[in-house]
Amino acid sequence: MEKQTVTIYDVAREAGVSMATVSRVVNGNQNVKPATRQRVNDVIDKLDYRPNAVARGLASKKSTTIGVIIPDVTNGYFASLARGIDDVASMYKYNIIMENSDENDQKEMMVLNTLLAKQVDGIIFMGNRVNDKLREEFSHSRTPIVFAGSVDDQESVPSVSIDYVKSTEEAVSKLIAEGNKKVAFISGSLSEPINGQYRLAGYKEALKKAGYKFDEKLIFETDYSYEAGIKLASQLKGTDISAAFVGDDRLAAGVLNGLTDQGVKVPDEFALITSNDTQVAQLVRPQLTSITQPLYDIGAVSMRLLTKLMNKEEIEEPTITLPYGLDSRQTTKK
Amino acid sequence: MEKQTVTIYDVAREAGVSMATVSRVVNGNQNVKPATRQRVNDVIDKLDYRPNAVARGLASKKSTTIGVIIPDVTNGYFASLARGIDDVASMYKYNIIMENSDENDQKEMMVLNTLLAKQVDGIIFMGNRVNDKLREEFSHSRTPIVFAGSVDDQESVPSVSIDYVKSTEEAVSKLIAEGNKKVAFISGSLSEPINGQYRLAGYKEALKKAGYKFDEKLIFETDYSYEAGIKLASQLKGTDISAAFVGDDRLAAGVLNGLTDQGVKVPDEFALITSNDTQVAQLVRPQLTSITQPLYDIGAVSMRLLTKLMNKEEIEEPTITLPYGLDSRQTTKK
């Protein structure tokens, strides 16, 4: 073919210098006489030389790529984080190898291993839970890792997220304040710390402050799909439950649409607050009142934190909590 | 640190064989006596040896990673394609380096270059248009590339997509058949072939078959955002236009919600058909009638095609067209 791949050696010969010098100018090392630098650069342009990142990686033991483990890119919540991650990654000249895990333990182990094999300089993990095996791998490896959009309940890994307890408490309190006596708690698996520990704790706290007592019948554990929400709506109808806190937007959209399709008036007969402030929350009618999260920023800050870790900089606080909000839209009364 | 990185050499020494043999067992080469293989494998386990993909890449000149250029992961349409790509990529043991381009010419050039520098074995490009510079780079490089979810109007690059002309024609014909005399054509930039050439051609064809004449005032060129749709809805209200074909789901959702919020009854007073069958089309109420596309498959097939290209297999037809459908939901009358 036309292009026989030109190497650093070709440039060196053509410019009448050593490989070392070419390497220096390519890497912006200041110890090169301007004239020499000029000459080398000219040759580089002329030959259209492009450094081979793989060779560079082998020699320097740095791949300038980081691994991102994501449950599913198709999920708007994670996609938003991913976008934040990617933007600051490229800002710092890192590339991203992205792997969908489907939150499947086995897949997660697999992708972690291939990521490590590829010599990524760092890893960002998204997902609602970490199994022990995975956590062990994390602590074993010297590859820095940070959790984005979730917290390890053992806090053994740096992470960035919002305060799930407080935000949930606030949301539920709002529902109660609007006159709802029975507020359902709808989320994904309670075995996931974010639900079973944090959000549930916030829910209970809100109940407690209102003087209500906890009723297990109000807890609905399901999966994160839109369909699950639709189904749930049927169960909800005809009960004395008049409001619900929902841990996921697609799920909430399902509940909302399911309710509406059955003739239940939202928010008059049933109020709803969702958690992730993803785009779907605003696409549905009525628009879902939601806890707001700086999704993009969670990703961006995670990546920034990772760069520090990779540089072995001192980290003041490895567990970063970003501010959240509560946006009253149309599925609550005020 | 605990782990001094064990290399193939360590394994060889410990197992009393040569590096070559270790390499063979690691790569599943059959020319190894079972007993030897066993011994080597034992040592590998014992030492917890993991092949270094970077070194492997340098030696073999294959990185087993492919580059994916995506306008924005946050966009459900592209994210779905990406998911399909990733799934078959891992099926074939490839990893994915994903780069957001924002459909920005300059960024596209940049990411293409870094992808090439990383020695990716192939590239999948998503986006609605290709500028000449980029096309030139593509043809120059020996790295195989395929377009997913778009067609190069010059058909100089392998691609997989649906038939945009026919699907649009069908959608617009439906709108006309339902009694709409004035059907708007709403899309992103007409400078993008997918809009200005294919979809518009389908639109004109439908008009022609109905005996209507083309009216430029019915063409609305905008950007792909939800907000643009909302804005457009105001412009549409009060005109004699009673239906619209929309080239993007978020945009369509904006138009729909904008219309509804202003009291326009959809579909009675205004009918709408969108194009991408993304999740948002079904989340909104009324649900958007849409051209259906095998999104996941477009991604999957693209990746499959790429594997063939990378293997230098013979390709019968480099421009693959997948079947589409038309799902009548609630924004059209029947």
Next chain:
DNA sequence: CTGAAAGCGCTAACAG
């Protein structure tokens, strides 16, 4: 400021 030389960890002929 520049060059020589030793690898990085692995694959791939080539022998045997």
Next chain:
DNA sequence: CTGTTAGCGCTTTCAG
């Protein structure tokens, strides 16, 4: 069936 020997293309001491 197994070992030897070159590199792959680049970074990085170490001299000078």
